[in-house]
Amino acid sequence: MICGRTQNEAIQEIENFHGFVAPGLLIGAFMVDLLYEHLDKGVEADAIVETRQCLPDAVQIFTPCTVGNGWLKILDLGKFAITMFDRNTFEGYRTWLDLDKARAHPDVYNWFMGLVSKKDLPKEILLPAIMAAGKAILSINKVNVVQYGKRQGKGDIRVCENCNEAYAASQGSPCSACQGNGYYKPVP
Amino acid sequence: MICGRTQNEAIQEIENFHGFVAPGLLIGAFMVDLLYEHLDKGVEADAIVETRQCLPDAVQIFTPCTVGNGWLKILDLGKFAITMFDRNTFEGYRTWLDLDKARAHPDVYNWFMGLVSKKDLPKEILLPAIMAAGKAILSINKVNVVQYGKRQGKGDIRVCENCNEAYAASQGSPCSACQGNGYYKPVP
Numbered sequence: 001m002i003c004g005r006t007q008n009e010a011i012q013e014i015e016n017f018h019g020f021v022a023p024g025l026l027i028g029a030f031m032v033d034l035l036y037e038h039l040d041k042g043v044e045a046d047a048i049v050e051t052r053q054c055l056p057d058a059v060q061i062f063t064p065c066t067v068g069n070g071w072l073k074i075l076d077l078g079k080f081a082i083t084m085f086d087r088n089t090f091e092g093y094r095t096w097l098d099l100d101k102a103r104a105h106p107d108v109y110n111w112f113m114g115l116v117s118k119k120d121l122p123k124e125i126l127l128p129a130i131m132a133a134g135k136a137i138l139s140i141n142k143v144n145v146v147q148y149g150k151r152q153g154k155g156d157i158r159v160c161e162n163c164n165e166a167y168a169a170s171q172g173s174p175c176s177a178c179q180g181n182g183y184y185k186p187v188p
Numbered sequence: 189m190i191c192g193r194t195q196n197e198a199i200q201e202i203e204n205f206h207g208f209v210a211p212g213l214l215i216g217a218f219m220v221d222l223l224y225e226h227l228d229k230g231v232e233a234d235a236i237v238e239t240r241q242c243l244p245d246a247v248q249i250f251t252p253c254t255v256g257n258g259w260l261k262i263l264d265l266g267k268f269a270i271t272m273f274d275r276n277t278f279e280g281y282r283t284w285l286d287l288d289k290a291r292a293h294p295d296v297y298n299w300f301m302g303l304v305s306k307k308d309l310p311k312e313i314l315l316p317a318i319m320a321a322g323k324a325i326l327s328i329n330k331v332n333v334v335q336y337g338k339r340q341g342k343g344d345i346r347v348c349e350n351c352n353e354a355y356a357a358s359q360g361s362p363c364s365a366c367q368g369n370g371y372y373k374p375v376p
Contacts, residue, residue, distance in 0.1 A: 008253060017248075018257050025256065048371060051356070052343065056257025060248065064207050067262065068245025069256055070209075074262075075257065077364045077373060080358025092300065094372060099347065099354055112354070113345050143372040157301050159287065165298070166287055168239070168266025177263045183236060183263060184271060184282060184331040 002029045003036070005060040007131060010062075021123070023111060026084070026130050027137070028058025031095045034086045034135050038093045038142075047072045048148060051077040058082070060116045070151050080112070083143060089171045090145040098139035105133040190217045191224070193248040195319060198250075206245045209311070211299060214318050215325070216246025216270070219283045222323050223272045226281045226330075232367040234275045235260045238335060246270070258339050268300070271331060277331040286327035293321040 065071035085092025109127035160175035167175040237243040253259035273280025295317035350364035355363040
């Protein structure tokens with residue numbers, strides 16, 4: 001069982017949400033499972049992931065935390081790690097893929113470190129290797145979250161004098177997009 | 189129908205994923221619906237949302253794009269807007285809640301602008317008002333995405349000399365967390 005699902009159910013949910021069974025997301029499912037083993041039952045736990053790749057979806061599939069409800073935050077630290085913590089006390093656990101442990105599972109290690117091509121290590125080999133490794137490649141530590149742990153409110157809304165759209169007043173004036181941080185050009 | 193679902197199905201999916209039926213997420217469902225009306229059929233469309241609140245979940249529930257698969261990007265522009273675009277040509281559409289149109293729907297407008305308390309405008313009133321307004325409060329424009337449109341690859345992995353964890357080499361050395369950007373303290 002992973003996160004209360006059979007292996008097949010977990011894989012089906014990953015495919016439905018993520019579009020395909022990403023190896024990193026399957027490891028992420030084991031990470032969430034390990035976190036819930038350590039967290040006290042009934043704790044309202046928020047989550048922080050340390051990379052934008054794969055792990056946000058593991059949290060969004062297997063916990064109540066999503067980006068849009070604000071219970072999941074994504075930090076760009078470039079690490080394959082998830083922290084879940086009591087939203088009231090900020091105490092919780094951080095789990096990460098431990099290289100020293102992963103070396104005992106060469107297919108997983110080589111994939112993770114980018115040492116082997118997709119052609120030489122197809123998913124038909126890699127995914128069962130991840131399933132076999134399970135939580136044996138993970139470490140976990142108790143932590144206090146000292147930053148980014150608080151949920152953010154909506155804040156004040158203002159209308160931009162330039163584009164006439166509503167925006168978060170905290171962005172300054174005019175709105176951030178009109179300050180030059182936009183990403184698109186209109187097509188006439 | 190919203191995004192190919194009945195109203196009840198859409199509401200059920202929102203509740204399952206997001207934890208509750210957030211008004212902004214319901215509007216987001218209409219935004220996704222409007223985008224798909226404009227996008228050419230069969231286009232592989234990536235998404236950008238301009239706020240962390242609610243809208244990322246609308247995209248993740250009603251499109252194949254998720255944060256973890258990299259097809260959805262979240263920009264912190266503080267605006268209630270979604271762009272979906274052809275991932276090959278970067279041409280697409282941007283939709284936003286148009287205040288001029290929303291004024292004709294006072295409950296929706298007052299909620300969005302934070303002019304009324306939850307007590308004075310309970311969800312039993314607000315959600316049906318949003319359903320009734322539907323796409324009438326939205327505008328949409330054709331755009332070219334000129335930034336942030338490209339999908340990002342995994343990049344090189346390095347082992348941090350300080351914490352001994354794997355991280356994205358692009359973060360510099362030592363890893364970003366060890367450079368002082370961490371968010372937790374270990375509990376002994």
